[in-house]
Amino acid sequence: MAISEDLPGGWSEPLTPDFYQYRWQPLTSVRLQGSTVVVGWADGTELACYSLWLAENADGLGLHPQTRECMVDPGDLPSPEALTEASLGPRGELSLRWSLPTGALITEVHPGWLRHIADGGQLPEASLPSIETWTAATFGEPPSVSGEAVLEDDAVLAEWLSLLCRFGIARLQNTPTDQEFCEQLGRRIGPIRGSNFGAVFSVQAMVEPNSTANTGLGLGQHTDLPTRETPPGFQLLHCVVNNVAGGFSRLTDGHSVVNELRTSHAEHYEALTTLNWVFANRSATDDHRWTGPFIDHSEDGLPLTLRAFSPVRGFPAMSPADVPRAYAALRAFSEVAHDPRFQIRFAFAPGDVVGFDNRRVLHGRDGFAEGGGLRLLRGCYMDHDDLYSRLRVLNRRSAARIDADEGTQNA
């Protein structure tokens, strides 16, 4: 708990139920309406807080001072009427009086923490960049950051991850070309998500390929592992060697593809979002399966999950009468996904790392002549959750530094 040195008596600002630092934003009004406290600020913003939610988050009542989590089971919370008074504290904090079986208790709530909730700062997307949809007219190559210092410099990592979240693609250039680098980079971000291809995998032409990726064949625009309930959120591909002719990489923003289908091919869009397929990988040792549509919107439309990999699209899970229009819709999807208006095409250089949102962005490549050189990529997957968490924490540290530089008061 931080001590505000400019306040008399060594008074401690109220503990917040997290590890963030909040500007002190004094309340100007507090009123208790039944079991709900309505707090307000000078600019007219208000927030309604139910008594039991305040109890769960109150230092001295529900809040565990070390973990900053609520330590009280809902069955053990006091009655809603245990909150008997709510008032404006002398420094603009919220002061609460509780009447508990153990006696009366006064707790205080940080007004800056309440304000960040009133402003929506607690929402998952609040501390991440807004998504920007792109086409081939937006840029010809992935937005890029110089990556020499990415393993040591948090600012470089944060800049690259911010671009990755914003556009769904971002490139690091001039990174080392050793085969361990991809794993080092992945682990710097968070846990690597393994698959039946291993934690870190190689993409290169093989004598006995275990995937079409490991041949010199061209690959149509696709997303990886739609056979999973939740396909991997991000994919990192690190170029170790590339001296083949051809093999250009291609990326397409799924949001642009979905928008084009929705507006110009509504009938196909409807089929792609409502008709299900069973996706199943073909392997002697593994059998992953999941049923879902080709374009999979979550409840509120985000995050988008494209289940767009026809080599593992195994079986129609729909009425036989719907199968012809399902195939017509797949053809329309493919045409839009490969339309030069939406697709960027670029060469991998040794030391490049291209990160992309595997559920949003379609990737593919041109074919190349096997035996005419070596094209070796090292790759790994990460879940959205872990990469987003890393970026939020980097942004948290950055915000703390900015506040310190500006001399603002923090809890």
Ligand SMILES: [Fe+2]
């Ligand atoms: Fe792939």
